[in-house]
Amino acid sequence: MADTVIHLENDYSECAHPAILDRIARENTNARAGYGLDDVCGSAAARIRVEIGRADADIHFLTGGTSANLIALAAFLRPHEAVICAEQAHINVHETGAVEATGHKLLAIPTTDGKLTPAMVEVVYAKQTDEHMVKPRLVYISNATELGTVYTAGELYSLREQCDRLKLLLFMDGARLGSALAASDVRWIDLPRSLDAFYIGGTKNGALFGEAMVIVNESLKEDFRYLTKQRGGMLAKGFLLGHQFDALFSDGLYLTLARRANAIADGLRGVLEARGVRFLARTRTNMVFPILPDAWITKLRGRFAFHDTERVSETETAVRLVTSWATPETVIAEFADCVNQL
Amino acid sequence: MADTVIHLENDYSECAHPAILDRIARENTNARAGYGLDDVCGSAAARIRVEIGRADADIHFLTGGTSANLIALAAFLRPHEAVICAEQAHINVHETGAVEATGHKLLAIPTTDGKLTPAMVEVVYAKQTDEHMVKPRLVYISNATELGTVYTAGELYSLREQCDRLKLLLFMDGARLGSALAASDVRWIDLPRSLDAFYIGGTKNGALFGEAMVIVNESLKEDFRYLTKQRGGMLAKGFLLGHQFDALFSDGLYLTLARRANAIADGLRGVLEARGVRFLARTRTNMVFPILPDAWITKLRGRFAFHDTERVSETETAVRLVTSWATPETVIAEFADCVNQL
Amino acid sequence: MADTVIHLENDYSECAHPAILDRIARENTNARAGYGLDDVCGSAAARIRVEIGRADADIHFLTGGTSANLIALAAFLRPHEAVICAEQAHINVHETGAVEATGHKLLAIPTTDGKLTPAMVEVVYAKQTDEHMVKPRLVYISNATELGTVYTAGELYSLREQCDRLKLLLFMDGARLGSALAASDVRWIDLPRSLDAFYIGGTKNGALFGEAMVIVNESLKEDFRYLTKQRGGMLAKGFLLGHQFDALFSDGLYLTLARRANAIADGLRGVLEARGVRFLARTRTNMVFPILPDAWITKLRGRFAFHDTERVSETETAVRLVTSWATPETVIAEFADCVNQL
C-alpha cells in the first residue's frame, strides 16, 4: 500500500518491530514443541519473571487482548461472580460482550477519565447485597486506560487495599502497559505487588500479536492452560509468542519502544498546546485527543491519517492521534509545520 | 535448538514457509486497517473465492483451529441444537470441551477410521426424538480426519444429500485440508457444492498461524464478525492473516506444500510396507501410523523424533509420523537406511 | 405462623387463592400427561388466546419469573445480541445475572420511573455501532415496573413503532401484569398488537407459582419447548400450571384479583395522601412507596409488616407497601386508624 500520509490511526497498523521479525526469520526452521511448552517460551517467561521480581509468577502467552481478558475472567470467576469496571472499560464497550458470553455480568460505573478509584469500587460493591444480585468478585482496570490516562503507583496500591478489604481480585488489562509504565511512576515490580493478575500487551507495542498473562495470586493459577485451550487461545506454534516476548524483554526493548512512542506523542501534544488547543483527556501516553476545529481536521487529513473520537461542538471534533514503534521520527516536525500553517 | 534428529512429531513444529515470512518482512511497515478490513485480506479472500469457484462465499481469517470451530458452531447453532460427529473428532477429544463451553452438546458416534457415513448420521439423528433431547442440527467432519484418512468427493456428496434430507448443516474442519485434497479426488470446487461452511487450515500447512473460514450457506453468514470478535478470534493485525493466505493462494503454493508433505509421507510408508509393517489406519496423507516392535522404536528414536499413538500389543506400539513443508527432502533415504538395518 | 400483624411485604407471601387450591384438590388424582401436554394446559392456553384475541399465539406455562425471562431471552437471541432495558429492570438488578449467564449483555439506561421511552431506546441503540460492540436486538420492559409504575397503551404502541423502525424485538415481563392492566388503559388485546412476546404473571397474582409465556411473533416460536426443558423450566406435572391458569382465566378471576389488590393499595395511598405524605414514585398499582418519618415507621411496624426501600433523608425512609389477593379487607380501616394517630 503505497502512501504518503503519516499513519496516526493506531498502534497496530504495521506488522512488527524488526527485532521480532528478524528473530523469527532466524529461528524459522528450528523445530520446537507445540502449545507454548518450548524453550523460548520458557526463556521469555523467565525474563518477565526477572523484570517483575516474582520468580513464582505463572506466565502464559496468549494471542490477543479480548481473548486474554475473557480467558482470565472465565478462569478466575464462579458463574455468579461479577466484574467491577469503568463504563468506558474495553471489556464493557469494545469486546462484543465477550465476558458476558462466558456468563459473567459486568458492573460498570461512569468515570471521567477511564480510571477506577477505591471509592467507586465501594459504591458498586455496596449495591450488591444478597443472592438475588450478582456477587462482585473482581475489579478490572486497564492501564493505560481506553482514554490514554494512567494509574500512579499510589493509585494501584490504594485499589489493592480496597480490594483486600472487600475480598476482591484486582486484574489489569495491559494492552498498552508499556506506554503506561513509560508515562508513570509505576515500576514493573509494583505490578505483582498490587495486582492478582495482569497481562502485558505485545500487539500494541511492537509484536506481530500476543499478550503475556501474568498470574501472581496462587489461588488463580490452577488449570489456566485448560481454560486457554477451551476458549481457543492456545496457539499451536506457541514458540512464535515465545520468540516475540523473548525479544521484547531482551535489552529493555519493550520499554524502549513504549518510550519512543510516548515521546513522539509528547511532541505532537506540544505542537498543539503551543497553538492553545484543548484536549478531551489529559494524557502522557501514546494517545493524544485534541479538540480541533473541523476546518483544521480537513487540512490535517491531507498529510496525516487519524480517527475521529467524538463531536464536541458544532464546529469542533475530538480526534485521536496514536503513535507507535513504527511512527516515523519526522512526524513531529511535519506536524508542527502543518499545524502552524493552520 | 540445535539438533540432529529429524522431526516427524508435527506439522506445526516450525515457524512458516519462507514465502510467507518474506511477504511479511517485505510489507512490514506498510500501515493497514485493523481487524481484517484491509486490502490484503481482501485479496486473499478473492483468491480463495476464485479457487473454490464461489464468488459469493464469505471468507473470514481466524487465528487457530479450536477458535475457528467454536466460533463457527456458536454462530451457526441455537442453544438446544447439537452437533453430530465422530467419537474421534477433534472437537470431541482435543479441544477441552470448547464447543460445550459455548453451550452445545456433541453427539459422538464410534467410527473405525474417523469418518462419518450417511448411515451413521441417520443413526444418531434418529435417537433424538423430542424436546427432552437436544436437536441435531449440524454434522461436523474433519478432512483429513484425526486418523489421517480422507473423504472422497462421492462421500462428501452423499453426506450432503443425507444432511439435506434431515435438514442438517454440514461443516468441515479443514485443519489438514491441503493434505486431504492432495490425497483424494476432491477438488476445491467440490467443497462449496457439498458443504455449508468449512475452514482451510493454514497452521498445519506452512503458515505461521491462521485458518480461513469459508461460509457458503447464505443463512449462516449474518453477523459472523460479531461472533469472531466476541470469542476472542478477531486479530487486531488481521492483515497478518491476509498476507499469509494471499501467499498460500498465489501460484498454487497451498497445494504444492501439501503435495510435498504427502509425497514424503508416501516415501516413509513405502519403506515400512517393504518391510511388511502393518498400519493402524490406511492413510495417504501426511500422517503415517505404523505399528512397530518396541525395539525398533527405541532405535528409530536415535535419528527421528515422533510421538506414540497407542500400545497395540505387549511388544508393539502404533506411532505417528507426520511430515510437513519443513520436513527435509533427505528424510526418506535416511529412514530407509535406518529401517533396513532393523 | 401465628401473628397479628397485617402483611404488606409482598404479593407472594401466601400460598394461593382458594379457587386455585380447590381446583387442584378436586383434580388431584386424575392422571394426566406430563410436561404441559395435557388437556388442562390446553384449556388454559385456549382461554388466554381468547382473552388476548390471538388464536395463533403460542402459550407456555413456566415456573417462575427469572426462569421465564432467561428462557425467553436465551430462545430469542443469538450470542452477540443484547438487551436494552431500564437500569432498574428486574433482569438487570434482581436476577443474579441470569441473562448474562445465558451469554447476553444487558444495555441498561437510567430512568426515573422504571419505564423506557422510544427516545431512550434510540440513545442506547445508537451507541452500538459495529461488530466490536454487542448488537442490540431486544427491548425488555416490565409492566408494572419494579417501581410500581405502568405503561399506557399509547406508550406501548410508541415503543412498538420504535422497535419496528430499529428492527428490535419488544418483550414484556408481566410478573405484575394483572395489577398493570387494572391500573391503566391497556387492554389484553393491546398486548399482542404491541409486543413480540410477554409473560402473564401468576405467582404475584394468586397462583401457587407459575407464569404464562405468550409468543406472538411467528419467528420466535420455533422450538421454545426445547429451550424450556434445557434451562430447567419444564415442570413434570405441567398440569399443575394448567389448573392454575385455567382457574385464573375463568370468570375473569385474574383481573378481579388484581383490581382488588389495587383497590386496597389505593385505600392505603388515600390515607397517606390525606396526611400529606410524599411518595417515591407515583403509582396506582398494588405497590405504594410512601416516604415516612422514621418515628412513624417504628409505630406502624407494630401492626403492619413491610420492607424499607431506601433512606431518603436523615429522618425519613421510603417504604414499600404491597397488597395482594390475600390482603385482608380490613387493612384500610386499620391503617387509617393507625396513621391518624401518628
Place this chain on the structure above:
Amino acid sequence: MADTVIHLENDYSECAHPAILDRIARENTNARAGYGLDDVCGSAAARIRVEIGRADADIHFLTGGTSANLIALAAFLRPHEAVICAEQAHINVHETGAVEATGHKLLAIPTTDGKLTPAMVEVVYAKQTDEHMVKPRLVYISNATELGTVYTAGELYSLREQCDRLKLLLFMDGARLGSALAASDVRWIDLPRSLDAFYIGGTKNGALFGEAMVIVNESLKEDFRYLTKQRGGMLAKGFLLGHQFDALFSDGLYLTLARRANAIADGLRGVLEARGVRFLARTRTNMVFPILPDAWITKLRGRFAFHDTERVSETETAVRLVTSWATPETVIAEFADCVNQL
C-alpha cells in the same frame, strides 16, 4: 379426565399425596418470608438433617430434577471440568443438553444396567490426559437409575473410594431415591457418608413438585443460593417446597410412599414372572420393563395405560410399567386377571 384405564405411565401423573395438599390448604393464608427463608423450609431441612444423620448438611429446596442437576453441576464445577456418567444418564439423554448449556462436557460410558462401577470411572478418567482434553471432576450417578436398577450400599462406598483416589466428586441424582432406598440396603445415613451431594426427589414420590438438594462436602456449599437464583430455580413461594418436604419427612411418609409403589410394582412383576415373561432390566423398584408379545400389549392397553420402551424383536416390545403413591391398590388383581387371560 374421566377414564377407566389404570395409569401406569408415570409416577408424576397425578397432583400430590393428600397429606401434602392438606398441609398446603391448612397453611394457605399464613404469610411467610419468600425464597425459602421461612420457618417451614427450616423445619423440613431439619427433619432431613436428622434422617441422614448430618447436622451440618446444607439443604436447598429446588423446583425440579433438570433444574436441580444443572444448578448443582454449574455450582460445583469450573468451566473445563467434566462429568463422568453412564450413557443412559438422565443428564446425558433427557435434559436437552442442560449441563452442556452451562458449559460442561459429559463423558458418558456405555453400561448395561445404567450403573457406574469404579472400573468404568477409571476407564473414562484415564483417557483424559492433559489440558487439550476436559478434566474429569465429578461422577454423576442416578439412584434408582433410568433403568430402574439400584446401587447397593457397598457399591456406593466403592465409588466413594474410587472418587477419593482420583480426586473426583460423587453426585447422586435422586429423582427416584425413595424407590431406590426402599429396594436396597442403602440407608439414609449411607448417603452423606458416600456422596458429596445428592438430591432427594419429591416430584416422583408424592409431592406436587420439588427436590431437596443436600450438600455434604463443605467445599461445595458456598454461594449455592446465588447459583439457584441465577439459573431460575429459586421459587418465590419457597415455603410451598417447605410444606411438602416437611410433610414427606414427617412420620416416615417419604419411604412409606416409596415402599407402597415398589410393592405394587413387585405384584405386577410377579404376575408376569408367573407367565414366564422376560424383562429388559432386572429391577425391584417402581419401574417394571417386561418384554411382551405385541398381541398382549394391544389387549393390555384396553385396561392399562403405559409407554413402550423399545422394540425387542419382530413380535415383541419392551414396555415400561410405573407405579406410584397414586396407583390404585386393585391394580395387581386386575393385572393378574387380564394377563392370565392372554
